[in-house]
Amino acid sequence: MATVLIPLAQGCEELEAVTVIDLLRRAGIEVVSAGLDKQPVRASRGTVLIADTDLDSALQQDYDMVVLPGGMPGADHLDNDPRIQALLKEMAANDKYTAAICAAPKVLASSGVLGDKKATAFPGVLEALGKTPAAGAVVADGRVITSRGPGTAMDFALKLIEVLVSKDKRDEVEKGLAK
Template identity: 55%
Template sequence: MARVLIPLADGFEELEAVAVIDILRRAGIQVVVAGLGAGPVKGSRHTVLHPDETLDAVMNEDFDMIVLPGGMPGVAHLREDARVRELLERFRSKGRYLAAICAAPSILAAYGHLDGKQATSNPKFKDQVAIDRVRYREEAVVEDGTVITSRGPGTSIPFALALVEKLAGRDKRNEVESGLVLPA
């Protein structure tokens, strides 16, 4: 079974985090939500989530993918956390998936993980993502090798479904998608 790590920081974007957690779990993927510290984490619109673990508790565990939700100031907190940077380096060196949505692709860009890749982000963060050696796209979800990026709260469901397809295949994606009763 695939395992996904989702680090959460105060100020995360609720729709992006919860939609991804929910859809991955519907697909039977093991999701570990890890707070930067102990205790509940408050989203950008004051929704409180209780992470499964602290980031320290899972730093040495093996995962297939890391997903960075957007939201401010959550993205700033993730970018400033040395453990997140270390995890991103480790995932990349092992050829694991790096996924980010909304403002979070700016973290991948800042650390060089988008060099030579196609990527997208929330339009407000385009100037932090569309930097040298990044081919910026304005599509809902952009996949380039082991990097998957998306634009914002409104693209959370297609983003999560793309992650399911990467980890569990097209048939599982179709199964989960049909259960969501999305508009045509």
């Protein structure tokens, strides 16, 4: 069974975080949500999220994928956390998946994981880094998967299921959503 870590920073975009967690779990993927500290996470719209664990504890195991929800200032908190930066570099070095949505692709960029890969993000995020976003709501380039924002969260999560499990599992989960 695939394992996925989803770090939750204060000010993350709750729709992105919860959608990805929910759909991956529907696909039978083991998901660990981890707060950057041991406090409840107040998301960007004021929703309070309780993570499964804290990041230090979560980092005691290995994952097949790390998914970064966006939102502000959540993406900045992820970007400024040396544990996240080290984890992303380690995932890339071990040929594992890194994924980010909305403002969070900038974290992939600052860690060096994004490099010259095609990516998308919330409008203006990649442009501010001097990078032209690729067309599409969800962009996969090798082991890096990015998406635009809250409105693309469901398609993003379905793509993650497809790469971690199979197209059949993606279709099964999508059908159950009556999309």
